[in-house]
Amino acid sequence: MPTPFWGPDFEALTSTDPEIAAVLLGELDRLRGGLQLIASENLTSPAVLAALGSTLSNKYAEGYPGRRYYGGCAQVDVAEELGIARARALFGAEHANLQPHSGASANLAAYAAFCAPGDVVLAMDLKQGGHLTHGSKVNFSGRWFQPVSYGVEREAELIDYDQVRELARTHRPRMIIAGATAYPRLIDFGAFREIADEVGAILMVDAAHFIGLVAGGAIPSPVPYADVVTATTHKVLRGPRGGMLLCRAEHAKAIDKAVFPFSQGGPLMHAVAAKAVALKEAAAPEFRAYTHQVVANAAALAGGLAAEGMRPVSGGTDTHLALLDLRPLGVTGAEAERRCEAAGITLNKNAIPFDPAPPMTASGIRIGSPCVTTQGMTEPDMAQIARLIARAVRGEAPAGIARAVGDLVAARPAYPRG
Template sequence: MSGPLTEVDPEVRAAVARERERQESTLGMIASENHVSPAVLEAQGTALTNKYAEGYPGERYYGGCEHVDEVERLAIDRAKELWGAEHVNVQPHSGTQANMAVYFAMLEPGDKILSLDLTHGGHLSHGHAVNFSGQLYEVEQYEVDPETGYLDYADLAATAREFDPDVIVSGSSAYPRAFEWETIQETAEGVGAYHLADMAHVTGLVAAGVHPSPVGIADFVTGSTHKTIRAGRGGIVLCDEEHADAIDSAVFPGGQGGPLMHNVAGKAVGFEEALEPEFADYARQVVDNAKTLAELFRERGLSLVSGGTDKHLLLVDLRESHPDTAGGDAESALEDVGIVLNKNTVPGETRSPFNPSGVRVGTPGVTTRGFGTDEMETVGGSIVDVLDAPDDDAVRERVGREVDRLCEAFPVYRN
């Protein structure tokens, strides 16, 4: 047990090294991914991984928890400061388990959820049939306006009055516009429903004050702690003290056992970094980069769902500009030249979700590398060049060289 990884398991060590090299040598533009700092990596690779800590600080079911109690309290206190929440649970292993905690705390099986349709930008955990949320609860879903790509809040309210849900879920995985949290809260109150705002994708943007916050508006707020916030990978639940006990019980023992304390440490470190003034500069640049990318795409003839973005992601509908290119084909062609994004369904989807009609493009990861608007214009032009001529070897070689140049100039980790 005393040997280094390279001696104990060279196969895993080699795979880890190859993944490190892949991240360094490609441009990660998947909207839900980011690059954490060396400090977060260090925290997550500590002896805290050995410690069971079922329960909460000061109320554990195991001994020897005094130090992990300190780490979890730091994560909680920093999260409260970042988002202005009365109560925070930092233990969920993912954003999906954070949503599960709210459902388990406030619903009974068979209760009703109203949420955004997956093909219109929603998320599996908001009630999709293949997910536990769609199997345990009755689900109705709202959509974006097919003409504008924006949510129709009047239609959402009408659906709520007809369906009479117990919970209305706002938030998305691929909706490029800001949610009107207050409007949805008013709709929820009007039908006697709770409002769960899932800010998974904009957690960091909200913390930095560059995106509207649902905290203090929605009854419950959940989020991911790794996308735009760059902390340890996992989830978080924020709520008023009124619901604190119900939420904590739904997380543990309701939905999971012992927390991953090394991940909680990674959350604590990432939250501390997000409290620094420089993080707000980063978050603003994430949004500026996305808007720059949107403008270039429009100029080059790409169709964007809703015409642009308010945050860190764009959703490109290829059906008009590239009718013979499906999203999966675009994803593969771009990955071949070192630009990594993901295929994605679009509103009014006509293709299979395994090779849909769109691609989702995100700016958090490349902004972490140091990209500004000039670099985004270069990358955006390269993306369109490949989409316009995916089989042109000269284009692919030129774009590949440009990606290599950018990766060398803006490394993820500098040692």
């Protein structure tokens, strides 16, 4: 049966391609029937999904508003201009570009705007919480540039700013990147700005994970400190899958050229319009309350898991995610992920700092609170979720846990019916 927000278009799909229609329904059932705790995922609104499924998908619009290669762009120009204005207002940015197809695409554009092949880039080590685009040898960032990696202190598991400064002075990077994918604490953007200024480096902040928290005022903003901020729109920000860039006015031309024509052709205008919708939603008071609840829920969930014998890396979290060391329980991250999935709990294995296990095994798990908070859950629910995760990680039979998960999400389902 079609959902209310798919409407008659879904009925057409069921007739034309029942196999794919079944996939869509199966995914909806998965979202409604389980706990979604992947830190980099969220549940977009029906309004965002409507824009994504619109006729804007048909339009080729190479270039920027008022400067397109193709004709017939009057309507998509309006959508993109609205999105740009909303992004600038929401984040206090002098310039915004909503065309990147992903966070990785946004990062590529930032490299292209400021660096030449072979330049030194200082960024966080992937093994200690960074990202593939921060210098991994299997990624463009590690193949085209000279990566130098900083990490966290072994004991506190917090970013070692003294190490960052020492490496910057030694290697004189063209660009310094602040930001991570598995770092649960606040980042001192002011310290990074000071270091970048000392060595004459561009400061890029990869805010993919936490830009939604910035939008809601739940954590400090990197925008006043960074030359360029890269981000995704599909995590805490709760928009469509995609990327965006925020930068100072002096860098606007370089950033725009690095997106088009350097690294992308025609933008996905249905996605740009959906980003505009999400940015409008993020400016509402309800979204501000949501982001603060996301942070509170993550802290409660980390605390509950600590009580169950899982060690929170760095002692806890200030954001939407937590990283848990499972070695006290004698379980690998990969095994914990598998056991949780069997019980209807979706999370991911993750390396911890100085992890003795290989990445595909890992000693930890990463959990995030955006999805369950979108569903309306609060701290008491996090306590229950922590107990369910612990039961699964310890190897209890999954059927009973899955029933308890089903009861919990039935009270606050994803995409409620009717």
